[in-house]
Amino acid sequence: MQRRHLLAAGAAGLALPASALEFAAPRPPVAMRLSPDRIIDITVGIRPFRAQGPRLQIQRLHGKTVVHHYGHGGSGWSLSWGSAQRALALVQAAGLKPGQRLAVVGAGAIGLTTARWAQQAGYPVRLYGKDRAPRVHSSAATGLWTPESRIVTSAHASPEWMSDWEAMARDAFQVHQSYLGLSSGPVQWHDGYVVGDVGFDQPVPNPYAGEPDYPDLAPHVADLRPQGLALAAGEHPFGLRHARRFTQLVFNIPAYQRLLWEDFMRDGGRWQPHELRSTRDFARLPETVVVNCTGDGARMLLGDASMTPVRGQTARLIPQPEVDYALIYRGQGIVALPRRDGLLVATMAPGDFGSSDLRPDRTQSEDAVRRLAHLF
Numbered sequence: 406m407q408r409r410h411l412l413a414a415g416a417a418g419l420a421l422p423a424s425a426l427e428f429a430a431p432r433p434p435v436a437m438r439l440s441p442d443r444i445i446d447i448t449v450g451i452r453p454f455r456a457q458g459p460r461l462q463i464q465r466l467h468g469k470t471v472v473h474h475y476g477h478g479g480s481g482w483s484l485s486w487g488s489a490q491r492a493l494a495l496v497q498a499a500g501l502k503p504g505q506r507l508a509v510v511g512a513g514a515i516g517l518t519t520a521r522w523a524q525q526a527g528y529p530v531r532l533y534g535k536d537r538a539p540r541v542h543s544s545a546a547t548g549l550w551t552p553e554s555r556i557v558t559s560a561h562a563s564p565e566w567m568s569d570w571e572a573m574a575r576d577a578f579q580v581h582q583s584y585l586g587l588s589s590g591p592v593q594w595h596d597g598y599v600v601g602d603v604g605f606d607q608p609v610p611n612p613y614a615g616e617p618d619y620p621d622l623a624p625h626v627a628d629l630r631p632q633g634l635a636l637a638a639g640e641h642p643f644g645l646r647h648a649r650r651f652t653q654l655v656f657n658i659p660a661y662q663r664l665l666w667e668d669f670m671r672d673g674g675r676w677q678p679h680e681l682r683s684t685r686d687f688a689r690l691p692e693t694v695v696v697n698c699t700g701d702g703a704r705m706l707l708g709d710a711s712m713t714p715v716r717g718q719t720a721r722l723i724p725q726p727e728v729d730y731a732l733i734y735r736g737q738g739i740v741a742l743p744r745r746d747g748l749l750v751a752t753m754a755p756g757d758f759g760s761s762d763l764r765p766d767r768t769q770s771e772d773a774v775r776r777l778a779h780l781f
């Protein structure tokens with residue numbers, strides 16, 4: 406029970422020992438050490454956004470059955486397992502039987518989880534890809550369970566689409582949870598704070614100007630996240646600002662990627678570095694059924710005009726293991742997340758929607774770090 410609830414209970418006439426109040430008082434979080442000289446790395450990644458939502462579709466291409474499986478926007482890690490389950494259902498609908506070899510092209514979050522899910526269903530898998538971790542966009546992800554992030558536009562979010570999405574998010578969530586409690590910590594639960602300069606009942610300017618309108622999908626999976634708690638001044642270390650606490654599933658991306666890779670190889674998976682330059686290259690693969698998990702690469706490979714690249718930049722600061730909470734600066738487009746490999750500060754800038762520019766902009770990250778530092 407939170408301190409404020411206990412106080413309310415006390416006011417209602419229930420006798421509470423002072424020690425109970427002491428025990429329930431929220432522990433003030435350790436301040437993040439935020440200064441630009443602590444930046445050890447800056448990475449840029451591309452979210453493979455598709456206005457219609459992820460493409461999960463069978464296509465016959467030059468004599469091969471290709472299962473397209475790309476376009477997961479800012480939700481690829483979050484939705485991965487649920488999406489992989491649906492891709493495998495398409496593989497099975499195409500007639501491939503367990504024991505017959507499956508090709509998966511792409512070794513990002515989507516390709517790796519698809520390969521693992523297929524292996525577990527009895528398919529030997531050969532994984533092809535231009536690159537693998539850490540040289541894939543999935544390695545640049547922040548690592549929050551955000552299945553609703555840049556996944557579809559409002560214009561395409563029909564009730565049927567939303568119901569399919571919700572089922573996918575729930576299926577994925579269940580598998581992610583089976584990775585809790587492992588020594589390398591691929592999946593964990595973390596508390597976090599959303600902090601704002603104005604009250605939560607007041608609108609803030611959209612920091613992502615130029616983006617399409619997205620539907621509010623979060624309420625559909627609200628039961629999978631503990632309800633956020635509004636904190637009064639004095640219950641958080643952010644001065645007079647407005648703050649809410651939340652609790653969220655977090656992925657330690659490097660550990661998760663490595664575990665998936667090792668599990669894949671241990672179970673007999675094969676890896677073949679290989680770039681497909683045109684759709685004709687699908688026909689040159691020996692396997693008859695191919696799952697195409699090329700993410701933003703599908704934009705070029707298939708000439709898919711429905712895909713929009715969305716750039717995202719993340720600075721990594723020297724790890725600070727004593728920090729155990731995430732921080733979202735409302736209205737500023739800045740997220741800080743403690744991971745084992747560093748304290749991440751992710752930013753978005755005007756013009757990122759539609760941009761595939763992979764050049765890091767150090768000034769942008771330094772500015773974000775300074776703005777966060779002001780919060781403490």
Ligand SMILES: Cc1cc2nc3c(=O)[nH]c(=O)nc-3n(C[C@H](O)[C@H](O)[C@H](O)COP(=O)(O)OP(=O)(O)OC[C@H]3O[C@@H](n4cnc5c(N)ncnc54)[C@H](O)[C@@H]3O)c2cc1C
Nearest residue numbers: 450481483511512513515535536543548549681700702717
């Ligand atoms: C900054 C940032 C923060 C993010 N934060 C989160 C988050 O907190 N939570 C979340 O759920 N998601 C997040 N995402 C989104 C998530 O990272 C993506 O949805 C996910 O990475 C998509 O995975 P993918 O496997 O489809 O693509 P990729 O990781 O891009 O993998 C594509 C694979 O295909 C290969 N490939 C491409 N083209 C070819 C070709 N022609 N021939 C052969 N191989 C090819 C590549 O080499 C690679 O192996 C974030 C993304 C970014 C950029």
